[in-house]
Amino acid sequence: MAEVWTIQRCLSWTQTYLAEKGETKPRFLAEWLLSSVTKKSRIELYLSFDQPLSAEELKLMHTYVVRLVKGEPIQYITGETQFRTLTIACRPGVLIPRPETELLVEEVLNYLDGKILPQTQTNKAVLPWNAEIEAARKAEAAAIEQTQAKDSSAENLGAESMSNHDGTPVCNVDIAHTETTVAADDADKQNTCRMARVLEIGTGTGCISLSLLAERPGLINCVATDIAPAAVELAAHNCAALELSGNQFDLREGDLIEPIRVDEQGQFDVLVSNPPYIPCNVMDKLPTNVKNYEPELALVSGVDGLDMYRRLIDVAPQMLRSGGLFICELYEDACEAAAQLCREAGFVDVRVIADLTQRPRFVAAYMS
Incomplete structure (x- = not known):
């Protein structure tokens, strides 16, 4: 008779095995893999502990x-x-989105909400650290705790919570976007009716532009470029899979602003980018799962990590309207130097912005 592997048994075994191999978050990784194999959310795993895995699922989990x-x-x-x-x-071949980059999206939305978008139509951003998400996370955790309490062996299965790859909570409860009405503080804001125009350079998976479109539906047009065909293909796939409007996500293959038409220049409210920014001498210090698997083209950017950033500074004035936002994610030790480059190029109100770990991560500046 074939040995029976239930979801509970597989989860427990995988956690133990990954811990023995030196993984620092074995429970989280085991849950992520098993959720993918079984097509179940985390809470569904805990509610299905006694369900046997099929031979195909076991084979895939092993792989x-x-x-x-x-x-x-x-x-x-x-x-x-x-x-x-x-x-x-x-x-493979396209940079994996990072949690830090979620804050880059947030900075763009804050600018657009305050300066460009009709204030009566803006949606409140939904982030993993918003109150709504936190409430749902707590409800999910309570349900899981109740399930674990009923199981005699639950206390031996670990208590790590499901999270993003940086440890921030992931909520599997579907939270609908909520609408908020903000009173316009001046006549210009009240009369604003045009769509915001965003240029993203080096779109990769498309996560930045697609998040902007998802969180401000019908209010933003994004033109996104990438030099890598694999990235353009994947970004197009994500747009279709997420059922976001292809009309508002104008995806183009090419180097920096090469795909931008002359008549489009000077018409963008935002130029945003998460460019390659790792200094050459830092590359060898990166984790194996980064340096050996993710594309070097999307990672390394010269001796100080600012080679691509300098190119972006050169083209940004051609692309942005007066008062437009230029914002990039950068290597933490290079942010002050990057900010100075912006000042020297004539940008105003240059700021260095920290990420959630309080490390310098973004540089924002405005066209005069």
């Missing part, structure tokens, strides 16, 4: 665990990751 232990990013193994409110498909 996934082997790949993970060899150093392959879990996002490539499962084929997806969570980014703000979206599930983003990931493929």
